[in-house]
Amino acid sequence: MGYRDGITQGQKDSAQEGFNAGFRQSVNAGYKWGLVRGVASALANLPDSLKEKLVPDVQCRGKLQDLHSSVREISADDALQMFHESIRQSNPPSEGSGSYVVASATDGATEPNRMKSLPKDLVLLLRECSDIKVSKELAWDS
Secondary structure, three states: HHHHHHHHHHHHHHHHHHHHHHHHHHHHHHHHHHHHHHHHHHHHOOOHHHHHHHOOOHHHHHHHHHHHHHHHHOOHHHHHHHHHHHHHHOOOOOOOOOOOOOOOOOOOOOOOOHHHHHHHHHHHHHHHHHOOOOOOOOOOOO
């Protein structure tokens, strides 16, 4: 009975550790993704007269619209799949670990690096549009 209790407790502890590690990885990525979607959508949905005042440079406005279009193409399911793929790439399964590959819902083509590049693209673009001030919250390093 003590052995079974030990196994049960060990499984609970292992599951909790796995949850904690996954949570740490996903919170940061989800937060950045939410900021990218929110900022890109907010800027794209402003009336044209406000966009022109906020971003006088036509080229910069076009780039912001392109970013918004790129973000809108990614569904929540696709974003989750991209995040999963980026985790798999950074933590390849060890031999005999029992890990398996999850098939992509997007014709087998996932773009895990896109999830990392879009937040950086947004910050660079906002810095390029000198009329928009980037808060320190958006100016993340990674």
